[in-house]
Amino acid sequence: MNIRKNILKYMMLSLVITTAFYAAEQPKPATSFTKEKNEQVLRELPFNDTQDYEDAKRGFIDTIPDKVIKNNFGSDAWNLKDYDFLDSKKVPDSVNPSLWRIAQLNKYNGLFKVTDKVYQIRGFDLSNMTIIEGNTGLIIIDPLTAAETAKAGLDLYYKNFSKKPVKAVIYTHSHGDHYGGIHGVVDEKDVKSGKVKIYAPEGFLQEASSENVYAGNAMNRRGTYQYGPGLARGEKGQIDAGLGKTVPIGSVGLIRPTDIISKTGETKNIDGIQVEFIMAPGTEAPAEMLMYFPQFKMVNAAEDATHTLHNLYTLRGAQVRDAMTWWKTLDYLLADYGDKTEVIIAQHHWPKWGQENIKGYLAKQRDIYKYIHDQTLRLANEGYTMNEIAEKIDYPNGLDKEWSVRGYYGSLSHDTKAVYQRYLGWYDSNPANLNPLPPEEASKRYVEFMGGSKAVIKKAKEYYNKGEYRWVAEVMNRVVFAEPENQEAKNLAADALEQLGYQAEDPTWRNEYLVGAYELRNGTPKIPTKIGANTPDAIKAMTMEMYMDYMGIRLNADRAEGKKLTLNLELPDIKEKYAVNLENSVLGYRKVDTFKNEAEVTLTINRDTLDKIQMGETTLDKEIASGNVKVNGNTQKLKEYMGLFDNFKPDFNIVTP
Structure with a gap:
């Protein structure tokens, strides 16, 4: 068995075990406090604005009939049938209505026409794959996360159009969901021979390798919380991941780029298609680039402008992103390309059409990052600490009803903390926080000071009955770390986390809460220790x-x-x-x-x-x-x-x- 099959077998085994283990979870219903909080969202946000639904299905051509993509071992790499419950118009009590909305939008799937010669595969993976018809073949932008989903997308294109060869691939940036499916669309021999070119931004290879290897094991484990791949699908379980449904279970690869793009304004003629590159390092990824296609009057914003407030800090763990660089990149895009753009696409979500629509959209995307950056530092300079700032900042008028900047992947809370961390670090300058006791030792003393675990649990139940779930989760965390075998404390902590998950607008927050609740009730799923997060191509690329x-x-x-x-x-x-x-x-x-x-x-x-x-x-x-x-x-x-x-x-x- 070759090396790639070995690693895939390991990945499959670990994820199948995780999924089976999580499937036993018995979630509880939403409480009256959760119902009221979610009903309030329905009253506050403009749900009568359905333009995004129209845009998300515009240009639909075809999809796979059973909505299931198999991996090389016969299991499901991707299964959209599990999300059929989202077709209901009634929002369940256990889901934030705004989250239900983005989860429905992310369910549109298949092959879509964007404009002449430009198509996208959407809903087959966490990310999109863009297909552009050149003079003699195809240009693929971002071949998804896994070879199986990428191949299924390309096969769907070939089912509806002539089977032109892939002449070039463009990696927009250094995150795995934008290059991992490369073996599903090209043969590495064709890349080495020069038959296929692969374009990537400067620094791509080092960033792609280092992020997935240096801290890969920790990031992979934390990713099971962020994306919730092992949670049961359903109104009390996993329903979305913000940028798409979840991550696929399949073969992840990496082929070295043949051509590196290093400066804004660099232009390439790729199989008869003019591409103007716009460098965006330090925005959504350390190595990232956007593109303008003059003959289509089209911008590809990569992942810098999608239909969500994005992460300045990602919950799975990564380097903090630069909000200032991000807003300035979007402002450059708006200033230099706004008047000559008729369609904008990204490598997640759906396009927007019409010059004025696009300019307004880019302006709001720009403004949310500048707002978070500036207001975080204003409050920091007034003496507020990271957690205090996160509580104080809310959407300003003008952005508060804008769907494209809602917190479906990033959030105002953890993005403000990211800005604080970038400029001021983890220490809030209060000496009491300079060298705190480690969690287990501190928790034992907290519980002792609070009268023992029985007293703490009794008081916490009173707060739970008042809907104070954040506080219950915090104090029960202390009891759990003081007394790891105390199942009553674990169960109460899980109940609180579960209600917080039901209330969350951000699907990654929901997944974090619900996975945490599951593991408190049932224990940590055991994953075989053999290879870890490294993949063969990541190792070879180092x-x-x-x-x-x-x-x-x-x-x-x-x-x-x-x-x-x-x-x-x-x-x-x-x-x-x-x-x-x-x-x-x-x-x-x-x-x-x-x-x-x-x-x-x-x-x-x-x-x-x-x-x-x-x-x-x-x-x-x-x-x-x-x-x-x-x-x-x-x-x-x-x-x-x-x-x-x-x-x-x-x-x-x-x-x-």
């Missing part, structure tokens, strides 16, 4: 410097304490050499042309073999025995050294200690 940095991250400092090792690492197939040094529980390295010092161990290994060992397809001992790897020096020292690195658990606890 430079050796990045690989060595990742090994430093995996080094267990306690096990390495007091140990020293010098190692010369030679990689003949890529003609690189590294002098590696372990000392002070730090793994240092330096790229060299020649080895200047004699090391305790010299390891000669091809990069390809190193990748296979990293992915678990083989072992170092097997490769040494076969002669593929040569070791000169102290072999026992090398084996001791290899035992100093952690293999990360993909199922670490979150809502319990």
Whole structure:
């Protein structure tokens, strides 16, 4: 079995186990307080404005009949049938009406015509795939997250139009849902031969690899909370993820770009289609670019202007994004392209048509990021702390009834905290918060001060009965961390989180609350520990410097304490050499042309073999025995050294200690 099948089998096993485990959840109904809060949303927002529904279905051509896409192991990579409950016009008590609205809009799926020669696959994945007809073939923009969903989208296009070859792929930015399905639309051999070109923004490869590897295990685990892929679908479970329904379960890949775009204004003629590139690094992704197509009078806003307030900080964890750079990018787009644009698309959600509509839309998208940036810093300069600012900021008049800036992925709350974090960091300057006790120790003392767990639970139930779910969740978290086996406390905490989920407008908040509630009631699903978040293509895409940095991250400092090792690492197939040094529980390295010092161990290994060992397809001992790897020096020292690195658990606890 090849390496890609091995990793897919692992991913499938972990996600199937997670889904099966979550399916046992027995959610409770919405309380009267939740019903009233959701009814208030119906009164406050302009639900009579249905233009987005018209735009979301405009240009529909075809879709797959059963709304299910299978993966390579016969399970569902993507299943929209599970969301048929969204067809109801009546909003359930357990769902915020604004969230129900975006969940319905994200259910439109299939092949859509945007304008002449421009099509989109929407609703087959978290993201969109854009297909542009060139003179001799197709240009694909962002081939979705998984090969299976991308292939299904391209097959649907071919079902309705002639089977033109893919001539080029454009990655708009460095997030996995915009490149992971690449193997579903092109053959890597055609890329290597020059038959297919892949365009990407400067810094793409490093950002795509580092984000998915350096903190990949933690981000993957946290992503199960943000997207809720294991939650049962339904009005008391997972209904959406803001940008789309959820993430697919399939084969994730990465092929290196052949052409790098590095400056705004750079123009390429791709199979007869003129493309003007607009660089947007530091906005929604560290490496991102937008595009203008003169012959279509069309802007592709990538992920910088969608039908939601986006994340300045994503709940799964990532580098904080720059709100100032973001609003200035949108202002540039508006100023330089607003008067010559008749259609705007993005790699999530649906297009907008008409110059005036587009200009108004871009202005509001720009203004929400500038508003969050400026007002957060105004309040910070008045002495308010991060959490206080999040409570004070609300939508201003002019943006409060605008659907496209509602918090369906980002939120005013966690975006203001992101701005605060970017400028001022985690510390609020109150010395009491400079060095707090860790959660378990602090929780035990809190519970003791509050009269013991029985007293806290009794008081918390009184607050629950008054609809004070935020407070109940906070104090019950203390009891759970003080007494991890206290199921009564876990259940009450879960009840509070569940009601908060039912009230949430932001689907990612809903998913966070509901997954937390499930795990408090039922425990953490056990995921096999084997490979972690890394995929074969992500490992292959790493430079050796990045690989060595990742090994430093995996080094267990306690096990390495007091140990020293010098190692010369030679990689003949890529003609690189590294002098590696372990000392002070730090793994240092330096790229060299020649080895200047004699090391305790010299390891000669091809990069390809190193990748296979990293992915678990083989072992170092097997490769040494076969002669593929040569070791000169102290072999026992090398084996001791290899035992100093952690293999990360993909199922670490979150809502319990």
